[in-house]
Amino acid sequence: MTNEAIKEYITGHIPTASFDETGEWLNILVESKQLKSLATSLNGQPIQLDFLFCLTCVDYETHLTMVYHLTSSKDRTMNIVLKANVDRTTPEIETVCDIWRTAEFHEREVFEMFGVQFLNHPDLRKLILEEDFKGYPLRKDFEDPINMIKL
Amino acid sequence: MLSLESITKTTQDWLLAKFDPTIALAIECVIVILLCITLFAVLGLVLVLLERKVAARIQIRLGPNRVGPGGIFQTAADTLKLIMKEGLTPDTADKFLFNLAPFVVMMVAMLLLAPIAFAKNFQIWDINIGVLYISSVSSLSVIGILMAGWASNNKYSLLGAMRSGAQIVSYELSAGFAVLTIVVLTGSLQISEIVAAQENGWWLFKGHIPVVIAFVLYIIAVTAETNRAPFDLAEAESELTAGFHTEYSGMKFALFFLAEYINIFIVCAIGATLFLGGWMPFHIGSWEAFNHIMDYIPSSIWFMGKTFFLIFLIMWFRWTFPRLRVDQLLNLEWKYLLPISLFNLLLVTVVAIMGWHF
Amino acid sequence: MFLKDYISDVYNGVASLLKGMRKTGYYFTHSKEIITEQYPDNRATLKLADRFKGEVVMPHDDNNEHTCTGCTACELACPNGTIKIITKFDITPEGKKKKAIDAFIYRLEMCTLCNLCITACPSDAIKMVPNFEHSVFDRSKLTKILNKPGSKIKEGIE
Amino acid sequence: MYNETEIIKDTTELGPDGELVINMGPQHPATHGVLHLVVTLNGETIKKIEPHLGYIHRSIEKMCERLTYRQFIYVTSRMDYLSSHINNTACALLVEKGMQIEVPERAKVVRTILNELTRIASHELWIGAMAMDLGAFTPFFYAFREREMITDIMEDTCGARLTMNYIVPGGLMYDIHPAFQTNVKAFIKQFKEKVTEYEDLVTGNVIFQSRTKGVGVLTAEDAISYGCTGPVARASGVSCDMRKIAPYDAYDRVEFDEVIETDGDSFTRYLVRVKEMNQSIRIIEQLIDNIPEGEFVGKTKNVLKLAKGEFYQRVETARGELGVYIVSEGGTTPYRIKFRSPGFSNLSVLNHISKGSMIGDLMATMGTLDLVIPDIDR
Secondary structure (H helix, E strand, O other): OOHHHHHHHHHHHOOOOEEEOOOOOEEEEEEOOOHHHHHHHHHOOOOOOOEEEEEEEEEOOOOEEEEEEEEOOOOOOOEEEEEEEEOOOOOEEEOOOOOOOOHHHHHHHHHHHHOOEEEOOOOOOOOOOOOOOOOOOOOOOOOOOOOOOOO | OOOHHHHHHHHHHHHHHHOOHHHHHHHHHHHHHHHHHHHHHHHHHHHHHHHHHHHHHHOOOOOOOOOOHHHOOHHHHHHHHHHHOOOOOOOOOOHHHHHHHHHHHHHHHHHOOOOOEEEOOEEOOOOOOHHHHHHHHHOOHHHHHHHHHHHOOOHHHHHHHHHHHHHHHHHHHHHHHHHHHHHHHHOOOOHHHHHHOOOOOOHHHHOHHHHHHHHHHHHHHHHHHOOOOOOOHHHOHHHHOOHHHOOOOHHHHHHHHHHHHHHHHHHHHHHHHHHOOOOOOOOOOOOHHHHHHHHHOOHHHHHHHHHHHHHHHHHHHHOOOOOOOHHHHHHHHHHHHHHHHHHHHHHHHHHHHHOOOO | OHHHHHHHHHHHHHHHHHHHHHHHHHHHHOHHHOOOOOOHHHOOOOOOOOOOOOEEEOOOOOOOEEOOOOOOHHHHHOOOOOEEEEEEEEEOOOOOEEEEEEEEEEEHHHOOOOOHHHHHOOOOOOEEEOOOOOOOOOHHHHEEEOOOOOOEEOOOOO | OOOHHHHHHHHHOOOHHHOEEEEEOOOOOOOOOOOEEEEEEEOOEEEEEEEEOOOOOOOHHHHHOOOOOOOHHHHHOOOOHHHHHHHHHHHHHHHHHHHOOOOOHHHHHHHHHHHHHHHHHHHHHHHHHHHHHOOOOHHHHHHHHHHHHHHHHHHHHHOOOOOOOOEEOOEEOOOOOOOHHHHHHHHHHHHHHHHHHHHHHHHOOHHHHHHHOOOOOOOHHHHHHOOOOHHHHHOOOOOOOHHHHOOOOOHHHOOOOOOOOOOOOHHHHHHHHHHHHHHHHHHHHHHHOOOOOOOOEOOOOOOOOOOOEEEEEEEEOOOOEEEEEEEEOOOOOOOEEEEEOHHHHHHHOHHHHHOOOEHHHHHHHHHHHOOOHHHHHO
């Protein structure tokens, strides 16, 4: 499926989605509330983006951006990047781990590293850090006075 | 020629001449106990070194070679280290059972030494139900292992002990049936008579196919009974860290370790006695000259040679095979070894009744 | 049929086990296959690869001269702050001030031996040597000053 | 993660319904590092596995935000330390893509050969470790003998045995060792002779087969849903070889097969890796005599600056698909970097495929997933 067809399909689904084709792959930016429904429909027919190979978050200091890299197991050359901006003070987004099971661990990692709350996640606990760890290490304003990252 | 038989005889005569019979018996007991403990210590040192050397050679390594020439004092150094280590007892353990368990295991191993014929007429106790005694006492060691596993208050230990219990109880059966084939052929439970029956040929060579099958079954069963790889589920270190002796350290651990090797020695000694003629030299029918030369080799050397051959075989298994899973282990026993050994026992009975053996 | 399967099961199983035992038995009896290296004993003959990255050194020639200009390219290239260069100003015979190194501090305990400083150096003043026996009794001994006392920069190196 | 009181509760009491909760790791012989699994058991049967990570988390992603595009490559060797060359290649490729650096042919071919050697070395170590998990100690030493030849080749050429840092943006750090080709050929010869030993000792062994066949079955749907890649997914019949899908370096000009099996159990995962080693040998054989002459590093600027934008590079490591995602603001350091490590996704499937099996099966499953803990934690 070409990028044009995907764009058309997504515009049909969510008219407010904005596209960015300057990079290697097609970037789609949607509202955080619409992400779940778009993800569900992308996973199903006709596009079948059933392989979530990367899920992460980027801190732009004004807002956080969730980044989902999707591809199809039928056609691995078709890759799209799904993005959704979330608020920095109360980041919340619907989970996608019922669509792609791999998201369960990736979302737990994003939760502890960026503090994004994933709604309806079955088991949203810290995966890597200790339970009582304060702060979100991968945010840009995180400073740890004990374990210095800056040289 | 100075044989072990003449030494024991002279000692006994001398003791009886000097003291009255009760005191003489008591002194003899003390001597035997001291000899047993010495044998244990020496066997432990030798077998551990042997195992490490065999493992090294199989794994294209050199093995221990720093302490003493060729590393022969390595195990002595290890023992010294273990003695100096603190024997920790976990806080929540059942302290009495925890400390008792290694001694139970050790004691069972010691009891098993009694009926073994180390050389011609050199035996602690030639009991007339020797084979029965061995098979009944050897199954006691599971109590020590269960005790250790339960008392440690550690889940790995408990799982290891449970596995060990299931394993030893099942493999007792086929080991017992394998032993029975020889009993059927000999018609006696006494060790000395079983050895004497092999004067003109070892059972392995003159007992036809059933004895060969029984020998294979025996080796497999005792490998499992002594918790050796590929049946070392009780201490499977990649699954249960160290199984029933996870919590043990220092000398208490060393006792378990020693008991394992002593058990190997004992089961191999019994195997050698039953199937390979014990201390009997190797004789070939009517080759008088050859037989004569063979007779010149002391009987104790024959016995030790055969035993160590079997020990090597068991070590060879350990360093070649992967470990079985616990259900496969029981499958192997109940679906393969037990039916085969039952059938084999039937076969050997027929052979014995018809007098087909040589 | 069941019996036939049963027997072939047993036969194949035993055969596969014997095959493995033959292999291990082969190695047991062939001592020339042993590959153990007797490390401290073979130190005299031990030959490491010449490119082996073991430690950064600064080569000095017979006149106790090195080629380090103190440009701090290596310090900038180092990802984890292993190198610290303290510069001073020498007075040349002509009376001009010339920048030179006072101390080239190299912290071996922080070094990941990534070779980036060597590639960054414009005057080939430092290089990696295949020395791997770094154990010392005190961690502070791993902080080394690479330029030898009294050494100076080679003529003609800018 | 548990706090202190919970840990004590966990190890001394039974769970609800009389379940046994075992803390497997962080120090455990079969977890190969500091993986901590909280295993809920019913007798010997596994009811639930919960991985607790972070014992070797070094925050490489945060560290890389402070390092320049030349410097951050060395850190990636410490992620999946068994395929450090491939990790380095991924980062170098990404920087080359972002800056449009032309890489000389010689560098491309040498990189490909080194990557495949790394893959073989990684699989060799895995075979040994996996056999050791199942209780066979000896194959470990035989596998390490061949692996030693590869590390010697690496030592000659790259100057290090495990964390090479030989790849730089634009090519290689320095030229290959003069004896590189002869050594690699000697290795191929020995490998082909000795690979049959694994057949005798491991593959054909009846105990090994019964331990692994039908154990930890992963279906193709689950493999896709859990994002599994590498030999784990290929054993379930999912085609996911990045060398075929998005060829990089010299992979577009060599002939090799993507090994795909369909059973999805532990034994199949084992077979896929063994066959992959043979395919790697095939790739090396095609390239080793055809290393083009010329420069080993392309022309690069002294200070590397990526254009503003986002870049993603995928490579096939020995464990699966490694993705490097960089958000650049146009500076000399990445603004945000994310490593999509294959082990992280492969670990997430562990609970799913070992539920209902036994502790012994867990070792086989975990062994064939080929987990490298620093790769999972990063």
